[in-house]
Amino acid sequence: MKPLSIAVALFGLVALIQPVKDMNAAAAVLGVVTLIAALTTYRSVAISSFLKIFVGIFSVETIIFGLAVVAVRAGLWPQYFAEEQPPESLPLTVAIFSILVYAVSRLRTVEQIMRIADRYFDAGEMASARIWPFRAYQSLERRTAAAMIVFLVVINQAEVAITVRLSFFNRAWFDAIQQRNETVFWEQLLLCSHPTPSFTWE
Amino acid sequence: MFTPYAFVYVGMTVIELFVQQMLVLRWRTWLTDHFVSRWLNTHNHYRISLVSGQTDNPDQRISEVIFRFINGGNDGSNQTFGLYDFSILLISTITTLVSFSIVLWTLSESFTFPGTNVAVPGFLFWVALIYAAAGTLVTHLIGRPLIRLYFQRQHMEADYRFSLARLREYTEQVALLDGETAEKNLLGGRFAALIANYLDVIYCRMRVWAFTQFFGQISPIIPFVFTAPFYFARKIELGTMTQTAQAFGQVASALTFFVNYYTYLAGFKSVVDRLNSFDVAIDEARALASAGPARIATSAAAGGNVIALDNVDLSLPDGRHIVGARHVELRGGESVALTGASGSGKSTLFRAISGIWPYGSGRIREPGDSKVMVLPPKPYIPIGTLRAAVTYPAVPGTYRDEDIRSALADAHLGSLAGELDREEVWSQRLSSGEQQRLAIARALLLRPGWLLLDESTSAVEEKLEAELYAMLKQRLPETTIISIGHRSTLAALHRRHLEMAPEGDRFALRDAAPAQAAE
Numbered sequence: 001m002k003p004l005s006i007a008v009a010l011f012g013l014v015a016l017i018q019p020v021k022d023m024n025a026a027a028a029v030l031g032v033v034t035l036i037a038a039l040t041t042y043r044s045v046a047i048s049s050f051l052k053i054f055v056g057i058f059s060v061e062t063i064i065f066g067l068a069v070v071a072v073r074a075g076l077w078p079q080y081f082a083e084e085q086p087p088e089s090l091p092l093t094v095a096i097f098s099i100l101v102y103a104v105s106r107l108r109t110v111e112q113i114m115r116i117a118d119r120y121f122d123a124g125e126m127a128s129a130r131i132w133p134f135r136a137y138q139s140l141e142r143r144t145a146a147a148m149i150v151f152l153v154v155i156n157q158a159e160v161a162i163t164v165r166l167s168f169f170n171r172a173w174f175d176a177i178q179q180r181n182e183t184v185f186w187e188q189l190l191l192c193s194h195p196t197p198s199f200t201w202e
Numbered sequence: 203m204f205t206p207y208a209f210v211y212v213g214m215t216v217i218e219l220f221v222q223q224m225l226v227l228r229w230r231t232w233l234t235d236h237f238v239s240r241w242l243n244t245h246n247h248y249r250i251s252l253v254s255g256q257t258d259n260p261d262q263r264i265s266e267v268i269f270r271f272i273n274g275g276n277d278g279s280n281q282t283f284g285l286y287d288f289s290i291l292l293i294s295t296i297t298t299l300v301s302f303s304i305v306l307w308t309l310s311e312s313f314t315f316p317g318t319n320v321a322v323p324g325f326l327f328w329v330a331l332i333y334a335a336a337g338t339l340v341t342h343l344i345g346r347p348l349i350r351l352y353f354q355r356q357h358m359e360a361d362y363r364f365s366l367a368r369l370r371e372y373t374e375q376v377a378l379l380d381g382e383t384a385e386k387n388l389l390g391g392r393f394a395a396l397i398a399n400y401l402d403v404i405y406c407r408m409r410v411w412a413f414t415q416f417f418g419q420i421s422p423i424i425p426f427v428f429t430a431p432f433y434f435a436r437k438i439e440l441g442t443m444t445q446t447a448q449a450f451g452q453v454a455s456a457l458t459f460f461v462n463y464y465t466y467l468a469g470f471k472s473v474v475d476r477l478n479s480f481d482v483a484i485d486e487a488r489a490l491a492s493a494g495p496a497r498i499a500t501s502a503a504a505g506g507n508v509i510a511l512d513n514v515d516l517s518l519p520d521g522r523h524i525v526g527a528r529h530v531e532l533r534g535g536e537s538v539a540l541t542g543a544s545g546s547g548k549s550t551l552f553r554a555i556s557g558i559w560p561y562g563s564g565r566i567r568e569p570g571d572s573k574v575m576v577l578p579p580k581p582y583i584p585i586g587t588l589r590a591a592v593t594y595p596a597v598p599g600t601y602r603d604e605d606i607r608s609a610l611a612d613a614h615l616g617s618l619a620g621e622l623d624r625e626e627v628w629s630q631r632l633s634s635g636e637q638q639r640l641a642i643a644r645a646l647l648l649r650p651g652w653l654l655l656d657e658s659t660s661a662v663e664e665k666l667e668a669e670l671y672a673m674l675k676q677r678l679p680e681t682t683i684i685s686i687g688h689r690s691t692l693a694a695l696h697r698r699h700l701e702m703a704p705e706g707d708r709f710a711l712r713d714a715a716p717a718q719a720a721e
Contacts, residue, residue, distance in 0.1 A: 054289070093300050097293070109471065116271060116477050117285055120232050127228075141232060148225040149290070155218045156294035162211045164301045167448050169204050171441035178440035189204050 001045045001052065004059050009038035011063045015070055027073070030066065030092050037062055037095040040102035047105040048114035049121040049142070053149045058098035061157075066091035121145055226273050226286065233268050240484050245558045249487035252519050252560070263480045270473045274466070283466035284473075292463065299456035302449040303327055309446055326446055327453075329428055334454035337417050338461040345410040349465060351403045358399055362392045425450040490560035497557050499570030507534030507569050507682075509555060509652065511711070514564030516550050525551060525702060527564075527711040534569070534651070537675075537683045539693040542702025546709040548686045552576050552654050572651025577658040581641035583629040589622040592643050601647050612673050613643040614666065635661040642670060646677055653678070655685040664691055671695045 016031030018024075037059060044055045068086045071077050077085055104110050123141040130136035169188055176184035241247050241260060250260070269275045274282030306327040313325035322328070369376060369385055376385060425447040432438045495514050500506075511527040518524055525547030532538055542548055553559035555566060556576050568574065583591045590598050592606055607619040615636060632640065638661050645653050653674070659667045668691070674683060685692060693699045693714070702709040 050289075054293070087304070089300075089304055093297075097296075109474075112478055113285065113288075113470075113474050116233075116474065116481070119236055120229050123232055141228075145225070145229065148221055148228075151221055152218065152225065152290050153293055155214055155221075156290060157297055159211060159214055159218070160294065160297045160301055162207050162214075163298070163452070164305060166204065166207055166211075167302075167305060167445050169207070170448060171439075171445040173204070173441065174444045175439045175441035 001041060001055070004056065005038050005042035005044075007063055008034060008041055008059050011066050012038055015066055018070070018073055027088075030069065030088065030095070033092055033095045033099075034062055034066060037098045040099045044102050044105075047102065048111070048118050050114055050117040050149075051101055051105045051110075053121070053146050054101045054153070055098055057150055057153050058094045058101065061094040062091050062098060065094060222286070222290075229272050230269055233272070234264060237264050237268065237480070237484075240481075240488075244488060244491040246484050246487040246491070248558055249490050249560055250483050253483060253486050253490065260480060263476055267473055267476050267480075271470075271477055274470075283463065283470055285470075288463070288467075288470065291459075295456045295459045298452055302452040302456075303330075305449045306330055306446065306453065309442060309449070326425070326428065326450070329424070330450045330453045331457075333421075333424055333450075334457040337421070337454065338458050341410060341414060341417070341458070342461050342465070344413055345406065347406050348403065348410070349468070351399060351406060353469075355396070355399050355403065358392070358396045362389070362396055365389055365392055421451065421454060422447060493560040494557075494562050495554055495559075495564040495566050498565060498567045500567050507572065507651070508532060508567065509569070509574075510567040512565040512567070514554065514562065514566060516547055516554055516559065516562035519561055521561075523708050525709045525711060526705075527551075530700070530711050532682070532684060534682050536698055537696040538685070538698045538700055539696035540684060540686045540700045540702075540711075541688070541693065541714070542709060543704070544688075546702035546704075548702060549578075549656050551711065552656050552684075552686065555654065569651060573648065574652040574654065575645055575648055575650035576654040576656060577638075577641045577645060579638075579657040579660055580634070581637055581644075581658075583632070583637060583640065585625075585627055585629075587623050587625050588618060588628060591628050592622075592640060593647060594644065596648070605647060606643075609643040609646040610640075612646055612677055613639040613670070615639050615643060633661070635663075638662060639670070642674070645674070645681075649678060650681060653681050653683050655683060655687075657686055657688070660687065660689075664689065667691070668695060 012031050012034035014031075015034055016028060019028035019031060041055055041059045044052055047055070065086055068077070069088055069091050072085055105114070121142055123145070125141050126138050127141045127144065128136050129139050129144045173185065173188045175181075176188060241250070241264070247260070266275060270282070270284055272284050273286040274284035307324040310326040311323055312321070313323065314321045365388060369389075376382065426443060429438060429443045429446050433440070433443055495516070500508075509532040511530045511532075513529070514527045515523060516525045524545075540548055540551075550559055553576075554562060555568070556574060582594070584594055587598070589603075589606060592610065593601055603622065606622060607616075610616060610619050628640075629637065638658055641658060659670055662670065667689075671683075674681070683696070685696060699714040700711060701714040703712050
């Protein structure tokens, strides 16, 4: 947890460089929130092992998504992936999640729940685990458990990301239907992406 | 873009389902194992029954509550909430809510009411939020009685099942008393309560159903109604409308999840409380593991083959003293009959000697190199084969079949010798006298150095009792027998006679008057 919190803090400082230079308060929010997340991550050494897994996930994601956003700001994002450009709100959200997990861990009810939950996530026995198609291997039960939690959280997030992405497909597709644009219709359905037209409400 | 993403998405959900089930499986296996060993280790399960009356049904806590803790006991057929749902599903839902809220916000960032200059940034987001919140609130209010009703139903089902199970257990007694009519009335009453509850559930669910159906019909239209003016004014395209509708739906269902979440939290709290109180009770029982009289194992060479009680003072769980033994030495090879009024602490003394009684003080010296076996009045007979019942607690296979058969024959159970592999509920099939003889067969197999018989032949007639004692003396010549009993004939079967002599409001262990022993 300590090395991770230092990494989060370093990233928070990086995220602050540009906004401070530009005197841009809105852009500075990410850096400030990240620094708070660094603090709560540091304090998380003492919290439940089960919740620590979640703090870990969100703090790591803050750094990864945050670096991507900083890259976009600096104009370093590859043109090829322009469509998959991460929104500014992404690292901000996961940083807030990380802080929230820490906050929740202080609740009495949650502490009682974790008293039982941590039994398994502190389990020190060696046990066999197997990831198909690889061979079975021996590992500490708590490592296997934590790995499964991380996997489940990340895959759930990825599923949401895909649903969001598909909703943009949905928009382009129905636009094509409205405009009787057969080419775009099939393109959207099968393979290539197509930039979505911008619009205004005025 | 659709096709590749859709394939990836489906693949991901399949893998997710698998990993989720594996996690639940491993977690449940581990936690069940954890609780079972904590419960059984160092006789904790026995002391829990002494320590606290609060820990009802440890069986249910282990078999059901653990599963409910992890994922609500969800077998896929019903929506329930466990820690899995309270953590990972919560994260997934919040992520959905945030993402689609952002989508809705971005779609209507520069929203202005048609024909005016009134700007409402994030208009669609606000509409979705208010609409879904109102909908879930109404559903929640209509459906609120359901939580109580479901809770009552669990109770009533359990009551009904319990009445039936009890009837099965006491069927002979009920038949002897002609109690069938009373039982019918009782069962009928319990079942009627169950049905009344069921009807309440049905009426309540119908109201909820009517509203959710209505809401479900309206919901898909709402976002279109709000975006229609802009569409017809050619400000937005059809795609924007459909995307709005989709995001709207996602935000609404996420909010519904939170209402459920909140509702189930109360039930989950009781699950956690049940596990926690069980856990605390185990800790209390474990803390008592080293309580009670100190037991000191001495080797035969050092202290001789004796069980010596020095200043032993035993009390009840509530602290009342029941029996004391200043200095009593039970010598190897000298059989002892122990008599005394019921409640004078005879069985408790046996419990203290075998080290499971946590209340009391003093010192008990025991031969470290020979086994002490206690046979209680009602022996425990596991469900399974007769072989397992006779060899318990040794694993089947420890003894040769011919040894088991001859042990049964010596215990006057020769007629059962052919049924070693038969699986049956032997505690129901055998009479209490036969069960006691089965326990004696166990002693013949185990050949303990000391055999403590706590009214172990009380259900056997006196002639057979004498035969059994003669047989034990002959078959187990190295074994010292200490017996508790109420029959006057018992003392004659032993060399020495100890009694629990009343001493104020308690009892003292001492040699019985010679006149009595001679009787």
